Amino acid sequence: QSQGEKVNVFYSTPSCYLKALHDSNTVWPTVEDDFMPYASDPWAYWSGYFTSRPAQKGYIRRSNNFLQVCKQLTAMLQTER
Amino acid sequence: RQSTCGYEACPAVKPGMLNVHLVPHTHDDVGWLKTVDQYFYGAKNDIQRAGVQYILDSVVDELVKDPARRFIYVETAFFWRWYREQDEATKATVQTLVNEGRLEFIGGGWSMNDEACAHYNAVIDQMSLGMRTLYDNFGTCGIPRVAWQIDPFGHTKEQVNLFAQMGFDGLFFARIDYDDRKKRIEDRNMEFVWQASHDQGSDGNLFTGVLYKHYSPPPGHCYDVNCNDQPIMDDSRLKDYNVNDKVADFIEFSKNKSKAYRSSHIMMTMGDDFNYQAAHMWFKNLDKLIKYVNARQAEGET
Numbered sequence: 001q002s003q004g005e006k007v008n009v010f011y012s013t014p015s016c017y018l019k020a021l022h023d024s025n026t027v028w029p030t031v032e033d034d035f036m037p038y039a040s041d042p043w044a045y046w047s048g049y050f051t052s053r054p055a056q057k058g059y060i061r062r063s064n065n066f067l068q069v070c071k072q073l074t075a076m077l078q079t080e081r
Numbered sequence: 082r083q084s085t086c087g088y089e090a091c092p093a094v095k096p097g098m099l100n101v102h103l104v105p106h107t108h109d110d111v112g113w114l115k116t117v118d119q120y121f122y123g124a125k126n127d128i129q130r131a132g133v134q135y136i137l138d139s140v141v142d143e144l145v146k147d148p149a150r151r152f153i154y155v156e157t158a159f160f161w162r163w164y165r166e167q168d169e170a171t172k173a174t175v176q177t178l179v180n181e182g183r184l185e186f187i188g189g190g191w192s193m194n195d196e197a198c199a200h201y202n203a204v205i206d207q208m209s210l211g212m213r214t215l216y217d218n219f220g221t222c223g224i225p226r227v228a229w230q231i232d233p234f235g236h237t238k239e240q241v242n243l244f245a246q247m248g249f250d251g252l253f254f255a256r257i258d259y260d261d262r263k264k265r266i267e268d269r270n271m272e273f274v275w276q277a278s279h280d281q282g283s284d285g286n287l288f289t290g291v292l293y294k295h296y297s298p299p300p301g302h303c304y305d306v307n308c309n310d311q312p313i314m315d316d317s318r319l320k321d322y323n324v325n326d327k328v329a330d331f332i333e334f335s336k337n338k339s340k341a342y343r344s345s346h347i348m349m350t351m352g353d354d355f356n357y358q359a360a361h362m363w364f365k366n367l368d369k370l371i372k373y374v375n376a377r378q379a380e381g382e383t
Contacts, residue, residue, distance in 0.1 A: 004377055004378045004379055005332055005374075005377040005378055006097065006098045006099060006378070007098060007099045007101060007332050007335055007336070007374060007375075007377070007378070008094070008095040008098040008099065008100050008101065008375060008378065009100075009101040009103060009331075009335075009370065009371050009374045009375060010092050010100075010101070010102070010103065010149075010371060010375075011092065011103050011105070011149055011150055011151040011367070011371070012091070012092055012102030012103060012104055012151060012348070013091075013102075013104060013151050013153050013182070013185045013187070013227075014104060014153060014187050014227040014229065014251070014253055014348065015087070015088065015091075015185065015187070015225075015226045015227045015250070015251075016088070016090075016091035016092060016102065016151075017102040017104070017346060017348040018226070018227055018250060018251040018288065018290075019088045019091050020091075020094050020100060020102070020344070020346045021272070021288075021290075021344050021346060023094075024344040024345065024346065026343045026344045027343075028272060028273050028274050028288070028343070029270050029273045029274075030273055030274045030275070030276055031273045031274070031275045031276065031289070032275075032276050033238070034235075034236060034237045034238045035235050035236040035237075035256075035257050035258070035261070036197065036235040036236070036237060037235055037258075038234045038235035038256050038257065038258060039258045039259055039260070040256070040259060041259060042259075046234040046235065049197065049198070049234065050197055050198065057198060060203070061200065064200055064202060064203050064206075067206070068202070
């Protein structure tokens with residue numbers, strides 16, 4: 001085996017890969033800031049979608065408010081019963 | 082009933098070697114060019130050839146054939162649509178696959194949410210809905226350990242802070258700034274501990290990995306029904322025998338890729354958008370790839 005390729009390939013999952021990294025006792029660098037904005041190429045910054053379809057973005061925020069109200073009222077009704 | 086899901090179900094690795102983790106996956110957008118239900122049924126395939134019901138049908142068939150095979154599934158909105166229409170025998174089969182770690186849920190939210198425009202409240206709700214659905218059907222073996230944001234266009238601290246506090250052990254994604262990627266590959270900084278919260282301290286820390294080339298397979302090794310790469314043709318009596326070329330190409334790519342990472346492990350995402358509608362094509366060729374690459378360990382270079 002010493003003269004062969006030192007490559008071992010097998011079926012795995014992201015969590016098993018993560019376990020293998022954990023077991024490898026590697027020292028990792030750290031990151032504190034975020035990964036915004038995203039640019040895939042020069043002159044191709046994906047920041048347009050921060051504001052695209054403003055009406056739908058507004059509906060989604062309002063729907064979230066309504067949902068929280070519904071959940072709170074449902075919880076109150078259940079506790080009073 | 083005994084369960085061996087999670088980290089205990091992981092395959093053995095070989096010390097002193099470059100360990101290449103093949104991760105079969107399908108990226109299933111919960112609505113994009115088609116609606117969520119069109120994607121589920123495979124309607125309007127003239128827009129995009131994609132039917133998630135067929136993906137889950139055929140993946141389960143292929144996983145049953147060989148206990149070494151693995152598959153990850155991410156979008157619970159699709160999985161819920163599929164699972165509730167299965168008969169009891171199929172549900173029992175899926176539960177066995179999950180309990181043995183052969184089918185693993187990754188991410189696990191109702192969808193893979195955007196990080197730029199989503200409110201944190203809504204992120205928690207959609208993650209809770211997906212996780213609750215998985216837990217109700219599969220118990221603790223259904224709970225993902227790894228977050229999977231392979232397609233969102235940029236990534237935010239608050240998302241990672243939330244993931245850390247939801248109990249995830251790690252996160253993987255693909256899209257970072259092209260210049261940042263170049264520098265991180267040079268400096269071997271593709272994997273790191275993301276300290277995402279000033280207030281939470283280490284409770285907001287999460288191990289994070291950046292994928293090498295988007296979330297696609299290595300060039301030349303897409304074996305999906307939607308791909309055009311050559312299959313592995315391994316009968317030397319037939320025309321276009323290509324095992325040596327295929328294996329050499331895969332090993333070269335693996336070695337180059339490993340230069341960007343710090344450990345002796347790399348992860349190969351073997352799949353792409355709405356892949357595995359005919360899972361047999363993928364698994365048949367991956368079985369051969371594993372067999373012939375590992376055969377080089379004993380033979381030596383020729």
